[in-house]
Amino acid sequence: xxxxxxxxxxxxxxxxxxxxxxxxxxxxxxxxxxxxxxxxxxxxxxxxxxxxxxxxxxxxxxxxxxxxxxxxxxxxxxxxxxxxxxxxxxxxxxxxxxxxxxxxxxxxxxxxxxxxxxxxxxxxxxxxxxxxxxxxxxxxxxxxxxxxxxxxxxxxxxxxxxxxxxxxxxxxxxxxxxxxxxxxxxxxxxxxxxxxxxxxxxxxxxxxxxxxxxxxxxxxxxxxxxxxxxxxxxxxxxxxxxxxxxxxxxxxxxxxxxxxxxxxxxxxxxxxxxxxxxxxxxxxxxxxxxxxxxxxxxxxxxxxxxxxxxxxxxxxxxxxxxxxxxxxxxxxxxxxxxxxxxxxxxxxxxxx
Ligand code: GTP
Ligand code: MG
Numbered sequence: 001x002x003x004x005x006x007x008x009x010x011x012x013x014x015x016x017x018x019x020x021x022x023x024x025x026x027x028x029x030x031x032x033x034x035x036x037x038x039x040x041x042x043x044x045x046x047x048x049x050x051x052x053x054x055x056x057x058x059x060x061x062x063x064x065x066x067x068x069x070x071x072x073x074x075x076x077x078x079x080x081x082x083x084x085x086x087x088x089x090x091x092x093x094x095x096x097x098x099x100x101x102x103x104x105x106x107x108x109x110x111x112x113x114x115x116x117x118x119x120x121x122x123x124x125x126x127x128x129x130x131x132x133x134x135x136x137x138x139x140x141x142x143x144x145x146x147x148x149x150x151x152x153x154x155x156x157x158x159x160x161x162x163x164x165x166x167x168x169x170x171x172x173x174x175x176x177x178x179x180x181x182x183x184x185x186x187x188x189x190x191x192x193x194x195x196x197x198x199x200x201x202x203x204x205x206x207x208x209x210x211x212x213x214x215x216x217x218x219x220x221x222x223x224x225x226x227x228x229x230x231x232x233x234x235x236x237x238x239x240x241x242x243x244x245x246x247x248x249x250x251x252x253x254x255x256x257x258x259x260x261x262x263x264x265x266x267x268x269x270x271x272x273x274x275x276x277x278x279x280x281x282x283x284x285x286x287x288x289x290x291x292x293x294x295x296x297x298x299x300x301x302x303x304x305x306x307x308x309x310x311x312x313x314x315x316x317x318x319x320x321x322x323x324x325x326x327x328x329x330x331x332x333x334x335x336x337x338x339x340x341x342x343x344x345x346x347x348x349x350x351x352x
Contacts, residue, residue: 001181001182001223001224001225002174002181002182002183002184002218002221002223002224002225003022003028003181003182003183003184003225003227004184004186004209004212004213004224004225004226004227005018005019005022005183005184005185005186005227005229005295006186006189006190006207006208006209006212006226006227006228006229006285006289006291007186007187007188007189007190007207007228007229007230008189008190008191008228008229008230008231008281008282008285008286008289008294009189009190009191009230009231009234009235009278009281009282009285010188010189010191010192010234010235010236010237010241010242011039011187011188011189011192011235011237012189012231012235012263012265012272013189013229013230013231013234013297014042014229014231014295014297014298014340014346015041015185015186015187015229016040016041016042016043016051016052016057017042017043017044017297017340017346017348018227018229018295018297018338018340018348019031019041019043019056019057019058019183019185020043020044020045020057020058020060020061021338021348021350022183022227023057023058023060023061023062023183024061025350026181026183027063027066027181028058028062028066028181028182028183029065029066029067029173029176029180029181029182030066030067030068030069030169030170030173030182030183031056031057031058031059031062031066031067031068031069031182031183031185032056032069032070032071032166032170032182032183032184032185032216033054033055033056033069033070033071033074033184033185033187034070034071034072034073034074034184034186034187034212034215034216035073035074035075035134035186035187035188035205035207035212035215036074036075036076036077036106036108036132036134036137036187037053037054037075037077037080037108037132037134038129038130038132038134038187038188038203039053039187039188040052040053040265041053041057041185041187042346043057043060043346044345044346045060045061045091046060046091050087050088052084053077053080053084054070054076054077054080054081054084055068055081055084055085055088055099056068056069056070056183056185057185058183058185059088059092059095060088060091060092062092062098064092064093064094064098065098066098067098067100067169067173068095068098068099068100069099069100069101069102069166069169069170070099070100070101070102070105070166071102071105071166071167071170071215071216071217072102072104072105072166072167072215072216072217073105073106073205073212073214073215073216073217074101074102074105074106074215075105075106075108075134075137075138076101076105076106076107076108076152077108078107078152078155078158081099081101081160081161082158082160082161085099085160085161086160096159096160096161097162099160099161099162100161100162100163100164100166100169101152101161101162101163101164101166102152102163102164102165102166102167103151103152103153103163103164103165104151104152104153105151105152106137106138106140106141106150106151106152107137107149107150107151107152107154107155108132108133108134108137109133109137111133111136112133112134112136112137112140113131113132113133113136114133115133115136116129116131116132116133116135116136117131118130118131118132118268119131119239119268119270123135124239125239125240126200126240127200127201127202127240127241127242128201128236128237128238128239128240128241128242130237130265130268134203134204135203135204137150138204138205139204166216166217167216167217170182170216170217170218171217171218174218174223182218184212184213184216184218186207186209186212187207188203188207189207189285190207190208190281190284190285190288190289191234191281191284191285192207193205193206193207193208193211193288194206194207195211196208196284196288198242198243201241201242201243202242208285208288208289209224209226209288209289209290210288225292226289226290226291226292227291227292227293227294227295228285228286228289228291228293228294228295228332228334229294229295229297230282230285230294230295230296230297230328231296231297231298232277232296232297232298232299232301232302232324233248233253233274233275233276233277233298233301234274234275234277234278234281235263235272235273235274235275236272236273236274236275237265237268237270237272237273238265238268238270238271238272238273239270241273244273244275244278245275245276245278245280245281246275246276246278247273247274247275248274248275248276249274250262250263250271250274253274253301256301257300257301257304258304259304261301277324279327279331282328282331282332283331286331286332286333286334291332291334292334293334293335293336293337293338294328294329294332294334294335294336294337294338295336295337295338295339295340295348296324296325296328296336296338296339296340297339297340298340298342299315299321299324299339299340299341299342300340300341300342300343301342302320302321302324303318303320303321305318306318306321306341307341307342307343308341308342308343308344308345308347309341309343309347309349310341310347310348310349310350311349312339312349312350312351312352314349315339315341315349321339325339335351336351337350337351337352338350338351
């Protein structure tokens, strides 16, 4: 099977936590990421927190033979990837021989970051972009200017990771015997899609399942299973980042939960915008992604007594949680199989 984890809203749905749990519960032959370092995936492993901007989260639960792949559609910052490999190396075996970057992946270079200027640049002011240079790197690729190196295969050899044809590798795994599962980790969320999102407040790729798979180079098929991750309260990055259904304040969330809550972005540390559950956005994400099942995170914002809960039956005993889940299942016409409850361990309750 090929599991594809996709965000249902504007990112920060907690895909990192769900991917990490899935990697713990199943043995995958390969973990794949596309997209760029403008997304940070938080997860917990080895008694600490991690915020992964390049390396697939699954590395932390990967066997010594499983591959960690940055696919052909990825936008790769070698510096950030090298730093993450160095950080992770003491915790897992044989890492340098298992990280494989596609030779055709886009090479993110310092000049791209300078063009966009991070959160001090025009793009941040105009559309709330994180300005990491991912869009500038993709534009370079589209310009097809042969005088500029653009692809990862055009770099000199690197001692920290391998560079190769990941489409062939993944195809070999896909055709292999049963048990050769692949986990594809999406970045950002359906509502940020270049094609399907509220332009111009969008990212520079289609971040829905079909777009992600096209970037990885895995064709559609009956063995592809989409997992849609949705938050009970969607967020957007800080600033002028686009339309939001029934926007709230963190004060309002704090009053509702009886706890002081304020979220900051993983990469830029700015205060996030937050809003009420948006049924229209979620329905559209279901149409675009045809999920097999839903992971619903931030249930601790709906019922604070559930914080850290891992027992699904107990989650369902909460009237508010059960009602919320029923509503989500009705829209999706698919089951909620995992519920995120936060707490110090970033807990998840699984229905089986
Ligand atoms: P992006 O591609 O950047 O959107 O990644 P992501 O979906 O992996 O999300 P990210 O890690 O950026 O943000 C999610 C944050 O929410 C992290 O800090 C998680 O620790 C936290 N989180 C995840 N699930 C839950 C949950 O159920 N409850 C609470 N309270 N926090 C959660
Ligand atoms: Mg993030």
